[in-house]
Amino acid sequence: MTDEFQINRNQSWMHSKRFWVIYIVAIIACKVLFSVLVPTYEYDWLTITLLHAVITFFGFHWQKGIPFFQAGWSQGKYSRLTLWEQIDRGQQYTPTRKFFTIIPIILFMITLHSNGYKGIPFYINAIASFVIVLSKMPRMDRVRLFGINKY
Amino acid sequence: MFLFDIYNNILFYLKEFIVTTTSPNLFIHGMMAVFIIYLLTKRPFKPRQNDKLSKAEEEELIREWTPTPLTPKSNPLEVLNQKELVIQSSTSTHVTVDNKELLNLARANYLGFIGNDEINKVSEKTVRKYGVGSCGPRGFYGTIDVHLELEKRTAEFMKTPETVLYSSAYATISSAIPSFSKIGDIIIVDRGVSQPVQVGVTLSRSRIFYFNHNDMDDLQRVLEQTQFTGSKAKIVRKFVVIEGLYYNSGTIAPLPQILKFKEQYKFRLIMDESHSIGVLGSTGRGITEHYGVDVNSVDILTGSYGNAFGSGGGFCCGAPEVVYHQRLNGVGYVFSASLPPFLATSATTAITMLDEDNSILERLHENINHFYKGLSDLKGLEITSLPISPVIHLSLDSKSTRNNRIEDEMVLEKIVNKAMESGILLTRAKYVAAEKFIPKPSIRVSVNSLLSKEQINQSIQIIKQCTSSVL
Numbered sequence A: 001m002t003d004e005f006q007i008n009r010n011q012s013w014m015h016s017k018r019f020w021v022i023y024i025v026a027i028i029a030c031k032v033l034f035s036v037l038v039p040t041y042e043y044d045w046l047t048i049t050l051l052h053a054v055i056t057f058f059g060f061h062w063q064k065g066i067p068f069f070q071a072g073w074s075q076g077k078y079s080r081l082t083l084w085e086q087i088d089r090g091q092q093y094t095p096t097r098k099f100f101t102i103i104p105i106i107l108f109m110i111t112l113h114s115n116g117y118k119g120i121p122f123y124i125n126a127i128a129s130f131v132i133v134l135s136k137m138p139r140m141d142r143v144r145l146f147g148i149n150k151y
Numbered sequence B: 001m002f003l004f005d006i007y008n009n010i011l012f013y014l015k016e017f018i019v020t021t022t023s024p025n026l027f028i029h030g031m032m033a034v035f036i037i038y039l040l041t042k043r044p045f046k047p048r049q050n051d052k053l054s055k056a057e058e059e060e061l062i063r064e065w066t067p068t069p070l071t072p073k074s075n076p077l078e079v080l081n082q083k084e085l086v087i088q089s090s091t092s093t094h095v096t097v098d099n100k101e102l103l104n105l106a107r108a109n110y111l112g113f114i115g116n117d118e119i120n121k122v123s124e125k126t127v128r129k130y131g132v133g134s135c136g137p138r139g140f141y142g143t144i145d146v147h148l149e150l151e152k153r154t155a156e157f158m159k160t161p162e163t164v165l166y167s168s169a170y171a172t173i174s175s176a177i178p179s180f181s182k183i184g185d186i187i188i189v190d191r192g193v194s195q196p197v198q199v200g201v202t203l204s205r206s207r208i209f210y211f212n213h214n215d216m217d218d219l220q221r222v223l224e225q226t227q228f229t230g231s232k233a234k235i236v237r238k239f240v241v242i243e244g245l246y247y248n249s250g251t252i253a254p255l256p257q258i259l260k261f262k263e264q265y266k267f268r269l270i271m272d273e274s275h276s277i278g279v280l281g282s283t284g285r286g287i288t289e290h291y292g293v294d295v296n297s298v299d300i301l302t303g304s305y306g307n308a309f310g311s312g313g314g315f316c317c318g319a320p321e322v323v324y325h326q327r328l329n330g331v332g333y334v335f336s337a338s339l340p341p342f343l344a345t346s347a348t349t350a351i352t353m354l355d356e357d358n359s360i361l362e363r364l365h366e367n368i369n370h371f372y373k374g375l376s377d378l379k380g381l382e383i384t385s386l387p388i389s390p391v392i393h394l395s396l397d398s399k400s401t402r403n404n405r406i407e408d409e410m411v412l413e414k415i416v417n418k419a420m421e422s423g424i425l426l427t428r429a430k431y432v433a434a435e436k437f438i439p440k441p442s443i444r445v446s447v448n449s450l451l452s453k454e455q456i457n458q459s460i461q462i463i464k465q466c467t468s469s470v471l
Helices: A017-037 A044-062 A083-090 A095-115 A119-134 B002-020 B023-041 B055-064 B076-081 B117-130 B138-142 B145-158 B169-180 B195-203 B216-225 B231-235 B255-265 B287-291 B320-329 B341-356 B359-375 B405-422 B453-470
Strands: B087-090 B094-097 B100-104 B162-166 B186-190 B207-211 B238-243 B268-272 B300-304 B314-318 B381-383 B391-396 B443-446
Touching: A017 A044, A017 A095, A044 A083, A044 A095, A044 A119, A083 A095, A095 A119, A095 B023, B076 B405, B100 B453, B117 B341, B145 B162, B145 B314, B145 B341, B162 B169, B162 B320, B169 B195, B169 B238, B169 B268, B169 B300, B169 B314, B169 B320, B186 B195, B186 B216, B195 B238, B207 B216, B216 B255, B238 B255, B255 B268, B255 B287, B314 B320, B341 B359, B359 B381, B359 B391, B359 B453, B391 B405, B405 B443, B405 B453
Parallel strands: B186 B207, B186 B238, B238 B268, B268 B300
Antiparallel strands: B087 B094, B094 B100, B162 B314, B300 B314, B381 B391, B391 B443
């Protein structure tokens, strides 16, 4: 496979451990920002979880192909794959995938702890986290439910 | 004691967490923790190793696919430049195209050595002795006595200490410049230089500055601008690159003034004399003879055997250091097969013939003069070249120009086609689209010394008729 020797710059940045640290620090920074700017706001973790879910859903599971680089070398190989499906050339349960799967789970747990298991906040939290974690499961690789976002 | 404190603290928070967390909450937390552990224990695998597309998906892909064209769509100018003539036979002055004999004014054969009997005989003899090609690069079994002879003969002719031979005139200047000027050095170039020089300048990866064509004030401005003092000045080499006779415009460089600047601002001069060697000066030694300056005041001087001497290849002459440096660093010298022996001997013969019989050169000068005078009252076209240049550029004057490159080229192409019907072969000056400064569209007439007075008069007449009928 010629693919073995080509670096897909669309996803290669995700494997860096430094980036993981920055990712976690950014989430904590958001929390700190909420605490400093609006100390009385009680749904800060919920907001972060929801924002994280929405952003990563569209970033990882909606946008297909290689949007930011010249992709002539790939000969359209990735044009139908989302960013999540391009990671590690489709290998499942790799460290990068595990990391980005565990992050929303932990966010869900934190939000659960701070906002409880009842009422609308819980449902928002649960649904957002469920969708985002489900999309990352190996079973969902290259599956387009009900043909949504198929082409 | 301290450790115990921390332990107590952790225990306290854990207790608080469990106490404040209700049982359903704890249950979900536990589930999540189990899920995380499950994830972490999983080993990587690749799903669907060899999955095939379904028939419908295949159809879909095929339907979606639109092939991009193999070649980009060419613009009108490129279409115009694609016209090719098939030359069936050629003599010194004439070519046969479509069974019709045309007077060739499109070829740079200034001294008429192409098709010369004596040179043909020498070439034939060399081919019988050495074969057609030499077998390798100069440093690798490619050096034959005729190469050394030609180098010696050229050095004698140019009155320089040493000469290095290149196998292609194009590669001469485009590898001489990069062999001296490297990253961090400064090159100052005239805007009117022809394409090989531009390629050489680009390949050198140096810092490039341009000055307006033959504009000495502008050159001085650039020199002032690039004047460094202190430690930087010692390590930065500075080169000024000019052409002796500019092929793209038919003008010559104001060499004495540039040499004066050279003393003042301390730079090295690289000059390409591809079109002025064998043409300018009373004995054909180029622009230095024309101005009466010493050849050795030009540091690096390159030339071509292909234009006046009717052979092939190029040379670079200068001080021994300049030449020896190129024998190891000139890319075109080191990595290219050496000049075919018969071209070397024909160039040697041509140089000798020029040295022995100066009348060819005088005839060339007369012809140029005659042609220039005849064309100077041309209506609609103006001559942009100098009266001493064998390359005469005829471009549309201010009245007849359309101020649109493609339309102007079309008009000139019409004139060229008309002239071909009347029996002379002309050509437009064609440029590579990637060139940085493309001169204005023109017809390029190349004069050679073999033309008789009648032929010149006739071609002037034809050019005039064609121009007046087209414009």
